[in-house]
Amino acid sequence: MSDVKYPVCSRVGGYVLGIAGELGAAALMLKSTVFWAFKSRLEVRETMKQSVKIGVDSVGVTALTSFFTGMVLALQTGATSKNLFNEPLYIGTLVSFSMVKELGPVLTSIVVAGRAGAVVTAEIGTMRVTEQIDALYTLGTHPARYLLVPRYIAFLVTLPLLVVLANFIGTIGGFIIATTRLQVPSTVYWNDIFTFMDINDFMHGFLKTFAFAFMIATVSCHKGMTTRGGAEGVGKSTTEAVVTSMVLVMGIDYFISAVLVAVGI
């Protein structure tokens, strides 16, 4: 029999303490990253390398995801519109608004969290359990300077660019379905977009991307830096990083959208 008097309270308390500990460690890591970002020269080569790994290597999967998303959006909108109005209406508007304001940023962030975030956590986690992080200290540099700052910059620069690409390709996907399957004239499709969309709509999605990039970088790096327990620990950290990033992207998407809508963006 357990000697804990209130096991439920004890478990809840332990859980809360665990989360508080994680947040505290992540905050300290962030503080250290900001410090080294301004206190030392940028590791240009490492930053470029990470930008390729995180951004360029994610182009293919981002393009495919957004292309099919744009296609299915046009298809579903067309079908529903035909049922309701006997003709496909506002296909371009719906596809582009959906892509630019929500699906482009969120789907791309989820794809990048799953692909590049996992790579970052696994890489840093492996360095942690094989003492390569300690080796950085012994060779005169700080892990925040050499590992974290370049990865933060890579996420913050490449994710917004990937989102712009995803928005464009998704809209093209919608265009192909609209013009070939739904027989919407191409001028109508583009007019539907440019008549209703303005820069604020684009900025709504674009600004959110920076928050997602920052969050994915923080979760991935933190999980990597706190990895314990060999290969099994690396696997566990990587899974946790991907799941946490995806859930947080969804969660903070709502709150940021609410704020942006409130301020008129």
Add this chain to the structure above:
Amino acid sequence: MIEIKNLAKNFPGREVLRDLSCRIEDGDTFSVIGPSGTGKSTFIKCIMRLLKPDSGRILVDGEDIAALDDEFEIARIRRNFGYLFQEGALFDSLTVFENISFGLRYLTDIPRSDYPRIVADKLALVGLEKVEHLKPAELSVGMKKRVALARAVAAGPKCILYDEPTTGLDPVTTEMVTDLIVSASEKLKVTSILVTHDVNLALRLSSQVAMLDKGVFAAVEPPDRFVKSENPAIKEFLEISGGANGCGGHGGRPGHAGHTGTGGRH
């Protein structure tokens, strides 16, 4: 000179180092032996300030590095040390050349044009050549250790810390790494601090041997006196590890050390 006074380090729920004191003169080879899990690695990680001691003093040339909190100050102190990790800890994504020149970039002001010469020199010191372009994954375990040693000495440290340098190596590679430690100590005239559970290695190389037991040094003695110790913990450890036979009286200083074979039970 490195002087440790009343060093203590705990981890949550576990007391690792209680009250360690010792004095390591310049040029000495100081070994810490003891079974796995007794805090040997914790001891040298405290000296390197990879871990902050809970209490006590670590005086490096008179400066107490245990009390330092400023990251730049700690980095300045670390310049005095080279560190050979148990598994080498070479950076997987970098080539051998980049690994060895890594410390030159951050620890020294040496111009980049000199890196190829220095890297080639250090590789020659550890008996390797023409491996600069290889990645760690392409090296054998023994080669990795040698490259790691070349990296540890590249920036010209005054003291080299060896964390279990022969653990997991076959007898031939163990012998080779042992010879490298001796030659590095002799050629570079550095202080060496070695933690190992290989008692024969410690007795062969060291000018002083310390046995870590229950968080304190059970003894700090020259090898010839160490093997004759009446301390029960030392006697038991020497018996189990086979170090009591055939190790006594080997002067200890690198270069004058006799060969006793490596590891294994007698």
